[in-house]
Amino acid sequence: MSGVFITFEGIDQSGKSTQIEHLVEQLNAKCPGREVVRTFEPGATELGAKLRTEILHGDAINARAELLLYLADRAENVSKIVLPALARGCVVISDRYIDSTVAYQCVGRKFSEPEIAKMMHFATDGLVPDLTFLLDITVAESRRRLSTLNADRLEQENNEFFERVRSGYLKLTEKERRIYTLDATLPADNLARKIYEVVLNVLD
Numbered sequence: 412m413s414g415v416f417i418t419f420e421g422i423d424q425s426g427k428s429t430q431i432e433h434l435v436e437q438l439n440a441k442c443p444g445r446e447v448v449r450t451f452e453p454g455a456t457e458l459g460a461k462l463r464t465e466i467l468h469g470d471a472i473n474a475r476a477e478l479l480l481y482l483a484d485r486a487e488n489v490s491k492i493v494l495p496a497l498a499r500g501c502v503v504i505s506d507r508y509i510d511s512t513v514a515y516q517c518v519g520r521k522f523s524e525p526e527i528a529k530m531m532h533f534a535t536d537g538l539v540p541d542l543t544f545l546l547d548i549t550v551a552e553s554r555r556r557l558s559t560l561n562a563d564r565l566e567q568e569n570n571e572f573f574e575r576v577r578s579g580y581l582k583l584t585e586k587e588r589r590i591y592t593l594d595a596t597l598p599a600d601n602l603a604r605k606i607y608e609v610v611l612n613v614l615d
């Protein structure tokens with residue numbers, strides 16, 4: 412049984428965590444022979460947890476340094492969690508991965524995509540997801556769902572930044588066939604059913 416790598420993407424407050432929880436529950440209940448490993452970026456490894464605190468809750472960071480910290484976190488996540496689990500034949504589900512960097516750093520922060528693509532290839536050793544769910548919501552809806560009380564550094568960016576990030580994601584869907592886009596304003600149960608159906612199709 413070969414491993415399957417599934418990622419969830421979307422602008423902040425798009426409901427990724429809820430959908431990941433539903434999917435993990437469904438897979439555990441209905442495919443008991445299949446080990447499911449859940450991870451996230453940034454922050455899933457010991458080093459990543461420290462990087463997450465610095466990136467999201469620390470003092471202002473230079474945008475190039477910020478990008479490199481996300482990539483360092485990803486290199487750890489891939490080598491310590493994702494690749495070993497895929498080698499065991501697991502279904503690996505990651506809350507954010509390479510498409511976040513394209514949307515937030517390349518499009519949001521306006522860095523060169525080809526240049527960053529090379530760096531991402533280096534950080535991940537070329538590992539691309541088998542399937543990606545993009546939970547799409549408008550920036551206005553994301554803002555409505557966001558609690559301003561404990562917003563992290565990224566969540567405090569302005570609306571133009573998030574409009575660029577969302578458009579970056581939507582542009583990616585035009586060229587990446589692995590990305591399955593969903594209207595994230597649909598009821599959560601409805602979304603969970605669709606996601607599970609698509610996942611069943613890629614499991615062997």
Ligand code: TMP
Binds near residue numbers: 423508513516
């Ligand atoms: P989250 O864990 O709540 O989704 O927050 C992670 C934040 O980091 C989110 O605002 C998106 C941002 N991010 C990037 O800007 N680039 C990246 O490569 C990743 C993985 C996350």
